[in-house]
Amino acid sequence: MDTPAAGKLVIISGPSGAGKSTVLERALKECQLPLELSVSATTRQPRPGEADGVSYYFIAKDEFIERKEAGEFLEWKEVFGRGDYYGTLRKAVTAGLNAGKWVVLEIDVEGAMMVLESHPNAITIFIHPGSPEELERRLRDRGTEAEETIQRRLEVARSEMKVGSKYNHQVVNDTIDRAVQEICDILSRGE
Ligand code: 5GP
Secondary structure, eight states: OOOOOSSEEEEEEOOTTSSHHHHHHHHHHHSSSOEEEOOOEEOSOOOTTOOBTTTBEEOOHHHHHHHHHTTOEEEEEEETTTTEEEEEEHHHHHHHHHTTOEEEEEOOHHHHHHHHHHOTTOEEEEEEESOHHHHHHHHHHHOOSOHHHHHHHHHHHHHHHHHGGGSSEEEEESSHHHHHHHHHHHHHHTO
16 A cells, blocks of 8 residues: 555546536636646547647557556556557656645546555545436537447446446536535545
8 A cells, every 4th residue: 555645535437428527627626625636648639629738648559558567557547448548647646645635536437446456545436427318418419429439438337337336425417516516525524
């Protein structure tokens, strides 16, 4: 287990299209806590509007694999069977925690389970969309994904929803304001 650090680790997961990013963005600004979002590395292509170093560090697959083998990732995963990798950089997390930050990881369920092995006291929050129909509608409204990708994401989402019960807290994103408030309340309680 890692040495206890000054900050806290917060893990947030939820199916794609649960509105997770919007809720999280608001929570980072509005919760009265020193929250810091950990920027993951990925080999997938940036979507329109995504900036390198802000949404993700967009890196080539060769570089990802090299850094993974060098042990630079606290956790990593190949998502959706597309051959794209995602991972949390160990160094940034440790630096944030040592500086007393509450480091927030927005990662998938498998990654979360991997992080819990080394950080069992992490606060875990699973964000659910209002309903499966709502989830599908949001994915389609985004208009950036092919049908095959949507189907794959829905399949992943259904299985992710089942594992949501492994998290300390479940938040339903029925309305953004309410979900943000609930997340701030959970974090203020610090567990
Ligand atoms: P997207 O491609 O839509 O940005 O993200 C797809 C999925 O990858 C989401 O479920 C997101 O939580 C997950 N993800 C993003 N970064 C990481 C990471 O560093 N590690 C893991 N395990 N999953 C991640």
